Amino acid sequence: MTSPDDPHEGCCDAAERQTIQPHKAQLLKRLKRVEGQVRGIANMVETNRYCVDILTQIQAARAALDAVSLQILQDHLKGCVQNAVKEGEGERMIEEMALVLSKWKG
Numbered sequence: 001m002t003s004p005d006d007p008h009e010g011c012c013d014a015a016e017r018q019t020i021q022p023h024k025a026q027l028l029k030r031l032k033r034v035e036g037q038v039r040g041i042a043n044m045v046e047t048n049r050y051c052v053d054i055l056t057q058i059q060a061a062r063a064a065l066d067a068v069s070l071q072i073l074q075d076h077l078k079g080c081v082q083n084a085v086k087e088g089e090g091e092r093m094i095e096e097m098a099l100v101l102s103k104w105k106g
Contacts, residue, residue, distance in 0.1 A: 019080065021075065022075055023071055023075060027068055030064060030068050033064060034064045037060060037061040041054060041058055044057060069104075081093045081097060
């Protein structure tokens with residue numbers, strides 16, 4: 001569980017592949033907004049809206065997902081990776097992050 005002093009303390013259990021998200025409510029709120037944006041985009045396609053308007057909405061949805069990704073990345077680095085370094089598991093965790101980041105398209 002997280003402590004009041006450090007919301008990232010104990011955030012990851014790599015063996016169980018689980019994480020306690022310190023910003024869970026905020027992340028879920030953003031993801032629900034993205035979900036609504038994607039439904040709106042589908043509706044725009046269905047109703048033959050102007051291509052540029054659709055592309056603009058797609059970019060907005062991507063930006064919102066990027067914000068969610070960035071928050072999760074920051075929390076992972078400040079919690080899971082930092083804790084792994086303290087416990088002597090930093091190299092493994094850094095390799096895992098390098099692999100994930102190599103798959104990211106900017």
